[in-house]
């Protein structure tokens with residue numbers, strides 16, 4: 149077999165192993181999240197906690213806030229069960245230390261969002277809500293004239 153042939157078959161095997169591992173990871177997440185009635189919203193993501201700045205002993209707010217119980221307290225620090233994290237951001241919003249918890253998440257559109265401060269999360273959420281509102285208005289009033297007409301009617 150030529151060098152080129154060997155490279156291509158080893159690449160195929162590597163790709164196959166990666167795809168299999170990814171499928172197993174997704175299946176495991178579905179199995180864990182289904183009993184909670186929670187569906188995945190983001191196609192992928194990651195979460196990290198800076199153990200040096202975390203005020204865990206006096207705080208533990210993120211653990212109380214997490215809707216999936218992905219966070220737990222053990223051996224004097226906050227731990228994460230990654231398979232249970234849906235990257236919702238509730239822990240970042242409740243964290244008392246900026247840049248302690250960091251989340252990176254990817255939407256099905258390919259858009260990547262990163263945040264590690266409650267303020268950043270709120271700005272992001274505000275933008276998302278704004279877009280949803282605009283979309284809803286467009287659905288109800290496809291043309292600007294429709295909206296103006298309705299507005300005029302309600303003033304009469």
Ligand code: SF4
Nearest residue numbers: 214233234236237239
């Ligand atoms: S992002 Fe949401 S699901 Fe993940 S650990 Fe934080 S609160 Fe829990």
Ligand code: SF4
Nearest residue numbers: 202203207208210243
């Ligand atoms: S909310 Fe922040 S500071 Fe408090 S325990 Fe969780 S990670 Fe640590």
